[in-house]
Structures are given as C-alpha cells and as structure tokens.
Amino acid sequence: MILTLSCPDQRGIVSRVSTFLFERGCNILDAQQFDDEETGVFFMRVVFDAEGADPKALRDEFAVLAGHLSMTWTLRDPADKYRVMILASKSDHCLADLLYRWRIEELPMELSAVVSNHPRDIYPHVDLDGLPFHHLPVTKATKLEQEAELWRLVQETKTDIVVLARYMQVLSDGLAAKLEGRCINIHHSFLPGFKGAKPYHQAHERGVKVIGASAHYVTADLDEGPIIEQDVERISHRDTPEDLVRKGRDIERRVLARALRWRLEDRVLLNGKKTVVFTD
Structure with a gap:
C-alpha cells in the first residue's frame, strides 16, 4: 500500500x-518526509506491507487520525493502476515513447485512450493497434464543443490522469480547472524560457548554452x-x-516519462504553486 499525506506541521506526525x-x-x-519551513506544511509518503489487513477498515480508521491532524491524504494499493489518457498532435515522439514504456511495463498504468486533434494515419511510426483512438x-x-467531448471521454473512460504529450492545443480555463492536479504537460523549454513559436530557433538566435524541457501540471495560467x-x-x-x-x-x-512515472507511483504532492517530489 502507498500512503501520501500533507498537513500543518506539528510534533509527532511520523510517530503517530x-x-x-x-x-x-x-x-x-x-x-520519506519533508517539512516545508516556508509554508509550515509537512509532507510524507509511506510504502508498507498490509498483508492480512482489511483495506477498507484501514482507510476508515486512518480517516479518523487524518481528521485530527487536518491531513490531505491518499491510500492506494499499487495493484490498482491509474487510468491514463494521452493527448497528442503532430509530433509523435512523446506519444511513441510513452506507449513503448507502457508496453514493457515501465509505466504502471492502464491506458484509457489516445486522443488527437489529427487523424490516426498521421502516426505511421506509432503502434496504435488495438488501442482506443x-x-x-x-x-x-x-474548440468548446470538442473540449466538451474530451471531458465526456475523460469521465466515460474513468480516466485518472491526462497527459499532454506535445498536444498543441491550449486548454480552456474551464477544462484546466476540471483537470486540476491530474493533467501533466511537457513544455519544450526549460521554464521559464522562450515562449511562443519556434522556441529552439529563438534559443539558437540568442546563443544559449543549455536547452531543456519541463513537465508540469496544467493550470489556467499558460505554462x-x-x-x-x-x-x-x-x-x-x-x-x-x-x-x-x-x-x-x-x-x-x-522528462515526461519520469514525471508520469513519479505521478503513477504517488511520488508527487502539490505544494501550492510548487510540488514535492519524493524521487526513488
């Protein structure tokens, strides 16, 4: 079982x-635990063997302790895999990579759907056979009509996490709010950085010595x-x-594969505008 929690910092949390x-x-x-001294919030991730314990009773009883300590928490059996929907546009390298890692069981997830704003035949080098596309x-x-359809698909397929694998459409504020904390985007620069069209060309013109990429949660504030x-x-x-x-x-x-794997393993906890990531 994997337990994650955050709460106001106080003495005795680990002990309790x-x-x-x-x-x-x-x-x-x-x-693993982390005390954010700036915000006064404590974060913890615990992996434990609960053989013989009743998961429902464990959750019900922990809810009492969590209530006393004002916790935000999750308790999950890793055998219950998250359902993930991947969104892509013309660039297929991230899509192909995630599907490969999923097939070799590097990413412990269930694929709920692949969604694109382009037809399936635009991906001749990606193995989509048997996948819901x-x-x-x-x-x-x-745009709004298709976002409504996308949200319907998320609900219908019981999707837990949405991944924008170079999906080149900006989500509306409404959809971003609905997917808060469960939609991961890969940004093609080291944020903050060169925004807009052709970021690598902008970087080249400026003579940069380092390029990068950033995986982040989607919010109404672009990137x-x-x-x-x-x-x-x-x-x-x-x-x-x-x-x-x-x-x-x-x-x-x-970067996208690491971010998704950490999220699938309950290693990423929101901390206001930042995250706490308990890496392996």
Whole structure:
C-alpha cells in the first residue's frame, strides 16, 4: 500500500503514522518526509506491507487520525493502476515513447485512450493497434464543443490522469480547472524560457548554452503550473536549430516519462504553486 499525506506541521506526525501502521500489523518498507519551513506544511509518503489487513477498515480508521491532524491524504494499493489518457498532435515522439514504456511495463498504468486533434494515419511510426483512438479535430469554431467531448471521454473512460504529450492545443480555463492536479504537460523549454513559436530557433538566435524541457501540471495560467520535473543538455556554437530540435526531443521524452512515472507511483504532492517530489 502507498500512503501520501500533507498537513500543518506539528510534533509527532511520523510517530503517530508509524504507530498506527504498527498497531495494525503493517510493515513499513519505505518512508520519506519533508517539512516545508516556508509554508509550515509537512509532507510524507509511506510504502508498507498490509498483508492480512482489511483495506477498507484501514482507510476508515486512518480517516479518523487524518481528521485530527487536518491531513490531505491518499491510500492506494499499487495493484490498482491509474487510468491514463494521452493527448497528442503532430509530433509523435512523446506519444511513441510513452506507449513503448507502457508496453514493457515501465509505466504502471492502464491506458484509457489516445486522443488527437489529427487523424490516426498521421502516426505511421506509432503502434496504435488495438488501442482506443479518438480523433477530435479542433478549430476556433469547434474548440468548446470538442473540449466538451474530451471531458465526456475523460469521465466515460474513468480516466485518472491526462497527459499532454506535445498536444498543441491550449486548454480552456474551464477544462484546466476540471483537470486540476491530474493533467501533466511537457513544455519544450526549460521554464521559464522562450515562449511562443519556434522556441529552439529563438534559443539558437540568442546563443544559449543549455536547452531543456519541463513537465508540469496544467493550470489556467499558460505554462505556469507546478513543475514536476526538468532536465537540460549543454549545446555549443556548432549546433544548428535542427540539432537543438533533435536534442530537445530526447529531453522531452525522458522528462515526461519520469514525471508520469513519479505521478503513477504517488511520488508527487502539490505544494501550492510548487510540488514535492519524493524521487526513488
């Protein structure tokens, strides 16, 4: 079982949680905690063996303790995998990478759907056989209608997490609010950075020495959501814009995959405009 929690910091939280688990015959396998002294909020992630314990009774009893300590918490059996929907546009490198990692069981998830604003045949190099694929073309006239259809799909497929794998459509404020804390985007630069069209060309013109990518939660503020993971790569004056695009694709793939895996393993906790990430 995986327990995550956050609450106002106070003495004895670790002791009370570990005592609770011990008294119910649970064995702690891994525990990480962080006290944010700036906000006064305490964060914790505990992995434990609950063999023989009744999961429902465990949740009901922990809810009492959580209430006393004003906790925000989750308790999940990792065998109950999150259902993930992947959204993509023309660029398919992140989509292909996530599907490969899912197929080799590197990403512990159930794929609820693949959604694109382009038809399926735009992905000749991506293995989509047997996968639920939905084409939702978006124009200015149909944007709200297609977002309503997308939200219907999220609900119908019981999707837990939505991943924007280079999905080049800006979600409306309304949809972003509905997906708060459960929609991950990959941004093709090291935020904050060059925004708008052709970011790698802008970076090249400015002679930057490092390029990067950022995975973050989607919010109504464009590209301003809590950051989950980032990575960079050094470049030189010899690199062309095409070299930057090629290297950027590699960074985007690994950053998005790491961010999603950490979310699937309940390692990412929201901390206001930031995140606490208990990496492995």
